[in-house]
Amino acid sequence: MAIDKELLKGTTSTLVLQLLSRKKMYGYEIIQEFEILSGGLFSFKEGTLYPVLHALETKGYVKPEWVGAKGSRQRKYYLITKSGRNQLKSKKAEWQRFTSTIEKIFFGKEALNEING
Amino acid sequence: MAIDKELLKGTTSTLVLQLLSRKKMYGYEIIQEFEILSGGLFSFKEGTLYPVLHALETKGYVKPEWVGAKGSRQRKYYLITKSGRNQLKSKKAEWQRFTSTIEKIFFGKEALNEING
DNA sequence: TTTAATACCTCGCTATACTATGTATCGTGC
DNA sequence: GCACGATACATAGTATAGCGAGGTATTAAA
Numbered sequence: 001m002a003i004d005k006e007l008l009k010g011t012t013s014t015l016v017l018q019l020l021s022r023k024k025m026y027g028y029e030i031i032q033e034f035e036i037l038s039g040g041l042f043s044f045k046e047g048t049l050y051p052v053l054h055a056l057e058t059k060g061y062v063k064p065e066w067v068g069a070k071g072s073r074q075r076k077y078y079l080i081t082k083s084g085r086n087q088l089k090s091k092k093a094e095w096q097r098f099t100s101t102i103e104k105i106f107f108g109k110e111a112l113n114e115i116n117g
Numbered sequence: 118m119a120i121d122k123e124l125l126k127g128t129t130s131t132l133v134l135q136l137l138s139r140k141k142m143y144g145y146e147i148i149q150e151f152e153i154l155s156g157g158l159f160s161f162k163e164g165t166l167y168p169v170l171h172a173l174e175t176k177g178y179v180k181p182e183w184v185g186a187k188g189s190r191q192r193k194y195y196l197i198t199k200s201g202r203n204q205l206k207s208k209k210a211e212w213q214r215f216t217s218t219i220e221k222i223f224f225g226k227e228a229l230n231e232i233n234g
Numbered sequence: 235t236t237t238a239a240t241a242c243c244t245c246g247c248t249a250t251a252c253t254a255t256g257t258a259t260c261g262t263g264c
Numbered sequence: 265g266c267a268c269g270a271t272a273c274a275t276a277g278t279a280t281a282g283c284g285a286g287g288t289a290t291t292a293a294a
Binding site for chain 3: 265266267268269270271272273274275276277278279280281282283284285286287288289290291292293294
Binding site: 012044045047048051052072073074 | 250251252253254258259260
């Protein structure tokens with residue numbers, strides 16, 4: 001298995017990193033944004049997202065930043081790190097290798113993004 | 118989650134059905150064929166494939182057929198059923214919806230197979 | 235005859251995503 | 265003022281996929 005087998009199970013962490021690569025966001029905001037971006041096709045549940053964010057933090061890919069006036073609602077914003085950007089780039093490349101291969105098997109042709117890209 | 122969440126975890130069953138849609142095959146042969154088709158990018162382990170084949174059989178998507186002269190090596194060939202072909206078609210469509218969405222998020226464009234296909 | 239490849243199988247482990255639940259703040263309507 | 269839904273964080277328990285490790289047996293090659 002030259003490709004990370006985890007890719008088979010999910011792209012959750014990579015999707016989260018992708019969103020954070022554009023702007024810092026807080027958990028609840030990420031959940032809503034995915035709902036919109038996917039056109040309702042899929043959504044992240046809280047029980048999925050928060051542990052993922054904590055795991056990304058542990059690995060040093062994101063850094064949290066509490067924002068909010070004292071005594072008011074606190075929002076935990078996450079910022080992607082340099083290491084996180086490297087990880088994102090690597091995982092997206094892996095995604096393309098994986099999907100290219102699946103497309104070839106499913107539809108009997110080279111992946112279009114290799115022909116055209 | 119309008120899309121089957123299982124897709125996030127794996128495309129294994131669908132890949133197996135895809136191979137069986139072309140010709141009947143036996144387990145060990147499927148493992149070797151995937152190794153070749155994926156160019157060594159990934160492979161199915163026996164601990165994964167055999168349970169998958171049994172699950173597909175339980176669902177009625179494939180039917181087993183023992184082949185081999187009496188007293189000689191027996192090979193358990195699997196044949197895809199009509200129901201299995203319907204499932205395959207449905208799952209491949211689901212795969213395309215899913216990857217289109219991910220591509221859009223990752224690379225900020227409509228999936229190429231929608232633009233060109 | 236020993237070894238590697240072929241060919242089938244199952245048990246237990248790990249990791250992911252989900253459900254359910256808990257806590258607390260904020261905005262709106264009455 | 266307060267009830268209620270939306271916002272915002274979090275964790276515990278559950279289900280399941282894929283894998284590692286092990287088992288059995290046949291066949292071919294050294």
